[in-house]
Amino acid sequence: MLSKWFWRYKNEPDALWRKVIDALHVSNRSWNSVPVKASLSGVRKTIVGVVDKFKVEERRLPNLFKGVCGNGDNIRFWLDNWISDVCLKDLFPSIFKMEKNKKYVQGWYSMPLNGDMINEWISFRNLVDVVRLSDDTDKCVWLSDSNERFSVKSAKDFVRSKTSVNGRFVFKWAKGVPKECNIFMWRTSLNRIPTYKALQVPNCNFGSTLCGLCNSWDETIEHILCHCHVAASIWDHISMWCKVDSIFVSSVKDIIELSSKVNLDKKSRKVFKCIVFVTRWCLWKARNEKVFDNATITIEY
Ligand SMILES: [Zn+2]
Numbered sequence: 411m412l413s414k415w416f417w418r419y420k421n422e423p424d425a426l427w428r429k430v431i432d433a434l435h436v437s438n439r440s441w442n443s444v445p446v447k448a449s450l451s452g453v454r455k456t457i458v459g460v461v462d463k464f465k466v467e468e469r470r471l472p473n474l475f476k477g478v479c480g481n482g483d484n485i486r487f488w489l490d491n492w493i494s495d496v497c498l499k500d501l502f503p504s505i506f507k508m509e510k511n512k513k514y515v516q517g518w519y520s521m522p523l524n525g526d527m528i529n530e531w532i533s534f535r536n537l538v539d540v541v542r543l544s545d546d547t548d549k550c551v552w553l554s555d556s557n558e559r560f561s562v563k564s565a566k567d568f569v570r571s572k573t574s575v576n577g578r579f580v581f582k583w584a585k586g587v588p589k590e591c592n593i594f595m596w597r598t599s600l601n602r603i604p605t606y607k608a609l610q611v612p613n614c615n616f617g618s619t620l621c622g623l624c625n626s627w628d629e630t631i632e633h634i635l636c637h638c639h640v641a642a643s644i645w646d647h648i649s650m651w652c653k654v655d656s657i658f659v660s661s662v663k664d665i666i667e668l669s670s671k672v673n674l675d676k677k678s679r680k681v682f683k684c685i686v687f688v689t690r691w692c693l694w695k696a697r698n699e700k701v702f703d704n705a706t707i708t709i710e711y
Pocket of ligand 1: 526621622623625626627633634637638639642
């Protein structure tokens with residue numbers, strides 16, 4: 411498919427290029443980085459989906475593998491990182507869209523191209539035109555290690571760095587606090603807290619989505635733990651009690667990072683972290699008590 415339209419722009423196609431296109435082009439399956447048939451369902455497809463979306467600091471796990479082109483037999487043209495650190499599918503989305511959408515394959519050359527497509531096409535040509543095949547076998551290198559060899563340890567180091575699945579922030583569990591606090595923190599970092607806003611789904615009316623504590627703003631986990639006047643007031647008093655600078659938090663990540671940013675010695679930071687964990691859990695508990703038991707919430711100084 412790619413070759414059909416590619417040759418229209420490639421003035422002097424040679425055997426080498428023909429092989430690049432034929433050998434590197436993908437076959438009949440889904441467009442994930444990890445091979446799986448689009449028609450499949452079940453565990454394998456789920457695993458492939460998770461691996462494909464796995465990110466650390468906006469870097470996807472599949473992007474840490476890079477193909478080194480030899481004879482081109484094993485590298486997938488659009489899906490593998492081989493000619494740059496980003497796969498061609500992501501680098502040239504407009505061209506890829508045309509390639510993916512089979513109804514355009516026969517006739518899109520005559521379609522008017524907009525500026526973005528022309529720019530993409532020029533960049534695409536500049537990048538791909540320099541490729542030359544050799545008799546060597548294609549190689550795959552692992553970019554997360556200095557010797558470019560994949561190892562379980564290297565993969566673990568990658569996974570344990572700063573972010574996790576879908577780019578969500580990973581925190582270290584606090585010692586010395588009730589297990590419920592750690593679990594709540596963990597679920598918060600995964601955005602798995604059933605706030606009114608999180609429970610709101612299309613075509614399903616749960617009624618009001620206003621905060622269970624203040625009844626004034628949409629109830630998201632960020633609102634309950636950061637922006638709600640109840641939370642703001644509590645953070646204010648915790649900062650005075652712990653003798654740290656005023657606490658301003660706007661996201662779950664801010665709260666998780668709080669203990670590493672306060673001006674305290676190492677031992678005090680650990681205690682402060684426990685206080686933060688317990689505070690968050692208590693805020694959520696207070697919300698639940700008000701919502702489900704109609705409890706009165708007061709902030710005592
Ligand atoms: Zn509120």
